[in-house]
Amino acid sequence: MPRNRSRLTWRVIALAAFFLFATGGLVGRLAYIQLVNHERYIEEANAEHFEKREVRSTRGAILDRNGFPLATSVEVFDLYIDRRAWEKDPSRARKTAEGLAPLLGQDAAAILSRLEDSSEGPIALLESSLDYEIGRVIEDMSLPGVTVADATERYYPEGDLASALLGFLGRDHSGLAGLEADLDQVLAGSPSYIYFERDGGGQPIPFVQPIEQPGEDGADVRLTIDRYIQRLIEAELDFQIEAHGASGGTILVMDPMTGAILGMAGRPSFNLSQLNLDVPDFEIYRNRAVTDLYEPGSVVKTLTMATAIDMGLVNPNTTYFDSGYVEKGGYEFKNWDFSSHGTTTMTQLLQFSLNTGAIWLSDLIGPNDLYRYFDSFGLGESTHSGLGGESTGLVRTNAADDWYPSDLATNSYGQGIAATPLQVITAISSLINGGNLMRPYIVSEFANGKDRRIYEPVVVRRTISPESSATMKEMMHEVVDGVQWHGARLKGYSAGGKTGTTLVSIPTGYALDSTIASFVGFAPVENPEIVMLIKIDEPKDDPLGGIVAAPVFAKLAPKILAYLNVKPTQPLAQAGQ
């Protein structure tokens, strides 16, 4: 009897189809997983198998212009404890305390009481910034409940030098103030990552080579600051503030030809070696040379004079009649010493610092041109130095609704204008360097292992012509060296400059018993190597810039010039301090 082939066939076919379908489904699913969702499952597997650990890169150093470190980093350890390790066996805590005591230089009982104090929670920081060697010893001891974590600590070889300028770091090692904050990205670099396989319990699998994603160490930053000059001006500023009973002050030293800042000191300030962020007085952390505004006073007379000379309205020998007072906009303005000098040249105007002369010039120039030149000199705008917290200053021009003709008068001799010390010294520099407004800068270069970036001087704009600059340089020279009793005269070098004395502005006007005494000077006149601004806030013994600030220039400038190997312009004269 023949077989029932059709019955066998459809069963076989059905079975085959079933297996085919099942196999096709499996293959399709495999293809979907392996091909379509390949990346996704790889990522999930890696996330499950691998752990990523971030390793912070070494923070770059901050160097002075000669390569001496002002801030650098050293490797340290932070010591953590896990109190759960001796919850069930208190004797382990005692063992840990006894093991740590000699290394930490502390009493074992004191350590034990901290270990047993559960108010901080199970995990707590016991000690921070341990020396690397001590940390390694503790790590090797494998004490119960003790973990050491890699850390770095910022170290300042020059102590508290340039505290406000350098700034400081937070606990997470990121910059919080000063250059540490302004240059945080450059100094911090980028972290590296280590990927290692872990088992089901989350523990690293030994004998498996971890995969490293290298980061980049932070770049070292070289400043234009000279540590010797910085130390000189800081010591002198501290001395002058104490000597005059002042509330604070600023000293700036700059290369007038390039805008490089050689020294920047401000008081009051803080000490890096005694940093206490729990103190809620954040005022002390600011860099006053760029943040604090003041009315520059008679120093601005040089800018007014430069405007008139550049416009061809006057020359050094042009005269006007000084009667001792001027009426303007319903107000009467007098000279600072209530004097009158009769027929006076422009040079004498600066020498005697005559308010009436400045007002006469401002009338000659006119408000539009005067404020245009003030704007050109950088008053009322940021210098773009790159330093954090820089103020832009304030100049109220005749375009403002609340401007009055009397404002032109006061502005001409530096009252009613607010500027930072950095703005003022930058503006004055443009008078003596050929007429170029230079961008002040403090970072000269930074470099890590593979990149190096050098910052070149930047000419922002021309303020006055080279001829006008030469004239102003000579006139300012006459202000200092042409006056026998001038406090800023240097031994061995020719110098020029201008004093400034302004009342301290308060919300209701001016404090009649408080002044800001200032002086801006440069030397040598023939080829200015330095320009220096000295500002002493609220001196108690004498209010005048010529008495308080100018002698500071006479004291510091020869030392700085000798340090910079600047040949004396009067070599046969006996130079002294």
Next chain:
Amino acid sequence: MATLDRLGPPAAASPALPGKAAWTPRRAIAVALTVAAAIALLQVVLFSTFTHTGQRLTNLQSQREELQAEIYQTEADIAALASLDRTERVARERLGMVPARVNRYVSVSIEAPSGALLPRPVVQIAPQEATASEEQPWWRTLIQALPLP
């Protein structure tokens, strides 16, 4: 007996080839076990070498970290020794020096040395020379040229 002699020798293995032993099951098993043992031994040796190398690598990395920490600390120590405060302190206390009251300037006809007249700076930011592509061994080049996954 002659009849038995004519039958020839028992149907044993074919006449042995000169110089080669016959492959008996026992021999084959022995060889297989030996090969397996050799493979296992090789695995153990490789694994042991790998572990040892891994441990050495870990030790070397640890040494490198320690040395790097020492370098940073030494640099910090050098910077501290060269600090202005310490220099002045040594000058005053150890050498008995005082600030000059009078500076005398003497002009000479020799050009001044370039650079700052200071102790050698601690850190030199040397220009990084552009490095040419490193030469690699021929076998690495060959491996990279192969279309391996």
